[in-house]
Amino acid sequence: MEVHAHAHTARKRWTHYLWEFIMLFLAVFCGFLAEYQLEHMIERDREESYVRSYIEDLKTDTAGINRSLKFFQQKMGRMDSLMQLLESGQLKGHENDLYFLARTLLRTSGFSSNDRTISQLKYSGSMRLIRNREAADSMMAYVKLTETETRHQEDEREERIVAGNIIAKIFDPFVFDKMVSLTSINRPANNPPLRSYDRDLQLDLAYCLHQLRGSNFIIQRRLLQLNLKATNLIELLEKKY
Numbered sequence: 001m002e003v004h005a006h007a008h009t010a011r012k013r014w015t016h017y018l019w020e021f022i023m024l025f026l027a028v029f030c031g032f033l034a035e036y037q038l039e040h041m042i043e044r045d046r047e048e049s050y051v052r053s054y055i056e057d058l059k060t061d062t063a064g065i066n067r068s069l070k071f072f073q074q075k076m077g078r079m080d081s082l083m084q085l086l087e088s089g090q091l092k093g094h095e096n097d098l099y100f101l102a103r104t105l106l107r108t109s110g111f112s113s114n115d116r117t118i119s120q121l122k123y124s125g126s127m128r129l130i131r132n133r134e135a136a137d138s139m140m141a142y143v144k145l146t147e148t149e150t151r152h153q154e155d156e157r158e159e160r161i162v163a164g165n166i167i168a169k170i171f172d173p174f175v176f177d178k179m180v181s182l183t184s185i186n187r188p189a190n191n192p193p194l195r196s197y198d199r200d201l202q203l204d205l206a207y208c209l210h211q212l213r214g215s216n217f218i219i220q221r222r223l224l225q226l227n228l229k230a231t232n233l234i235e236l237l238e239k240k241y
Contacts, residue, residue: 047129050117051241054139057114058230058237061146064111065227071109072220078104079213086206089199095191102167102205103176103185105212106160110153111223113146132240138233145229149222156215163208170196170205 082101085094118139121127130136175192179185 043129046126047131048241050121050126050129051135051237054117054121055234055237057117058142058234060114061111062227062230062234064114065223065230068109068111069220069223069227072216072223075104075107076213076216076220079209079216083206083209083213086202086209089202091194091197091202093191095194096187096189098194099171099175099179099192100185100187102171103179105209106164106167107185108153108156108160110157111149111226113143113150115143115146118143135237135240138236142226142229142233145222145226149219149226152215152219152222156212156219159208159211159215163205163212166201166205166208170194170198170201 078101081097082105085091085098085101091098121130127136130139172192172195175188179188
C-alpha cells in the first residue's frame with residue numbers, strides 16, 4: 001500500500017510540471033505574438049505617416065514647378081525678342097529693349113524638389129516600410145526624374161555664365177546697376193548707348209541665345225513631365241493609403 005501511494009504521488013507531480021511547462025510556453029508564445037502585432041502596427045503607422053508627409057512634399061513640388069514653368073515661358077518670349085533684334089543688326093534706337101532683355105537673360109527660376117521625406121526614407125533604410133510595390137516604384141521613378149531636371153538646370157547655368165561674359169563686353173555695367181531693384185529689373189530710360197556695337201560680339205551673343213533657348217525648351221518639357229508625374233503620384237498614394 002505504501003509503494004502504491006508513493007507511485008501515485010510521483011505521477012501527480014509529473015503532470016503538474018507538464019502543465020506548468022505548457023502554460024509557460026503558451027504565455028511566452030502569446031507574448032511573442034502580441035509583440036509582433038504591436039511592432040506591425042507601429043510600422044504601419046510609420047508607413048502612413050511617411051506617405052502623408054511625402055504627399056505634402058509633392059504638393060509643394062507642384063507649386064514650385066508651376067512657378068518655374070511660368071518663369072521659363074516668359075523668359076523664352078524675351079529670348080525670342082532679343083534674338084530678333086540681334087538678327088536685324090539694327091541695335092541703335094532699341095537700346096532700352098536690349099538692356100532689359102540682356103539683363104533678364106541672366107536670371108533664372110530653378111526648380112528644387114522638396115526631398116525632406118524621401119531623404120529620410122532613403123538614408124534611414126525606411127523605404128522597406130512602403131509595402132505597396134507600385135507606390136514605392138513610382139516614388140523612386142519621380143526621384144530619378146527630379147535628378148535629371150537638376151542636371152539640365154546645371155547645364156543651363158553654365159550657358160548663362162558664358163552668355164554673361166559676352167554681355168559684359170556689349171553693355172554698360174553702370175546702366176545695369178541702375179536697372180536692378182530688390183524685386184525687379186526695370187527698363188532704362190532714353191536709350192542709353194551700348195558699351196560696344198561690335199557685330200562679332202552680337203553674333204557670339206546670338207549663339208549663346210541659341211544654346212539657351214534649347215536648354216530652356218528641355219527644362220520646360222521636363223517640368224511638364226514632373227508636374228504630371230507628381231500629380232499622378234499624389235492620386236496613387238491617396239488611393240492606396
